[in-house]
Amino acid sequence: MKKERIIKELSELKKDENYRSLKLTDKKYINFSSNDYLGLNEDKELRGEFFQKFKDEDLLFSSSSSRLLSGSYPIIMKLEKKLEKIYNKKTLLFNSGYDANTCLIETLFSKTSLIISDRYNHSSIYSGIKASEAKLLRYRHLDYNHLEEILKKYSSEYDDILVVSETVYSMDGDRANIKKLVQLKSKYGFKLLIDEAHSFGVLGYGECYEADVLDLIDYVVIPLGKAGSSIGAYVLMDELSKEYIINKGRKFIYTTALPPINVAWNLFILEKMEKFNFRRKRLIELSIYMRNLLNEYKIETISSTNIISIVIGENQRVNKISENLREKGYLIYPIKEPTVPKGTARLRVSLTALHTKEMIQKFVKELNYEIDNVF
Ligand SMILES: Cc1ncc(COP(=O)(O)O)c(C=O)c1O
Incomplete structure (x- = not known):
């Protein structure tokens, strides 16, 4: 410019x-x-407990490499394994929620896809949609009748449709109806991506987990910069999507992995979540x-x-x-x-x-x- x-x-x-x-x-x-x-x-005691717990471990402040080279430290693999046990889904750790949303959408969807997104979805979701070159349609914020109208009109035209919603909306503090989205998914057969940035922690392991609908949702993105008190994001998905992102996701492949010290903190918080x-x-x-x-x-x-x-x-x-x-x-x-x-x-x-x-x-x-x- x-x-x-x-x-x-x-x-x-x-x-x-x-x-x-x-x-x-x-x-x-x-x-x-x-x-x-x-x-x-802000909890100094919690931080103290963390440092005490990991005092004998050599937790580095940089991973000095991407995940696919030497950046997949044991602590990262341990965290992903723990996540898979809790959520019963395959998981990948990303460096931020922004990267996670963008990478997931731009890697798994393309020109021939239709993406239907709540009008108030986060900028990272929009960036992913733009980069994917998919056709974008937006439904009025939390208006599931409008979403259904769009689905009725376009379901026969596209065989690869993604619907994207957040759980709690950050600018209005209102909530999506995840059960309604799951119902619509079973009726129209689209893929569903849910962003839990503002519900993880506040609702325990997140709204999809608490509402017991994880099995019915294709992709769950859990950014950690809010109640997670950290950095990075968990992405929950199926095995094939994980394999594909490891091989094709540019924002996963070409970036330095999160530092082991942050990953250890993520694991520490996750293990204490119920407390x-x-x-x-x-x-x-x-x-x-x-x-x-x-x-x-x-x-x-x-x-x-x-x-x-x-x-x-x-x-x-x-x-x-x-x-x-x-x-x-x-x-x-x-x-x-x-x-x-x-x-x-x-x-x-x-x-x-x-x-x-x-x-x-x-x-x-x-x-x-x-x-x-x-x-
Ligand atoms: C709904 C939502 N998704 C994704 C992000 C991005 O997450 P991160 O800050 O980890 O990049 C944010 C805000 O930061 C958000 O509010």
Whole structure:
């Protein structure tokens, strides 16, 4: 791209109050923007237990190679074996959720495929679809009647159809109906990919596992950067797909494998997953508490989870409100287009098990004040 065009685009973003810049994460704030939903990442004791457990192992900070050369360390193979035991599916560890979604879709689907995707699916899913060159159709967010209309129209035309959904949607905090998707799959015979980025951990081993529908789902992507308190992603699939990705998946083959130290942490968290129940219960309790409080203040949200979005509207207003809240000690960022549709800029509150009712109460009071006073 020419320099003049880059400068022009950046100045347009500034004019639209949609310019992004990196900000220092400062501990002095009460953080309402963290995806460490269970609070595992902040837990020093847990970290201490991890280092104690692995103190005699030579855990390196780099794998210094791709998985297909010398990067498949015993700890990675152990983790994948453990995953296969839990989920009863073949698994592969990827370096990120972004890579996992993109690689899976671009490797297993092609020009002759049809991919039907929830309109609000994550950017990594869209990138994968674009790279696959498949035909893309989007159904209205969580509207399964619309999805079925598309299926009725196109099922006879394509013999390779993929439907993609997330479990919990990160920008609205609402949830997909996985059982409904599975029902539609049994009626129309498409392949189904579910992204569990915002449900892994919060719902134990994930929603598909908890709802006992794993056998009926072709691909499950589990990014670990949220409640997983780590980096990387698990992909659950059948044996043939795994074999094919190992041989053809560019984002799996041509990249350095995750460092053994991170992989050991992933395994450690996975093995303790069932022990985090009290954190899950607390998160549910706090989420209900905040939604009730918002309701009392007549502040609307469509969220049904611990991600609570409050649509403000224009960029300028949402910027000002979040700036004022930061000045009052709350770390909360505005979410704007293209992440969400134009004119629906919002504040995305991300609750974690480390928040308290008192923190939430004070925050909602301040939020209400700002909504009433910033125009
Ligand atoms: C639904 C969803 N899928 C995938 C990703 C990407 O995962 P990662 O951060 O591990 O690249 C994210 C966010 O980061 C996400 O919200």
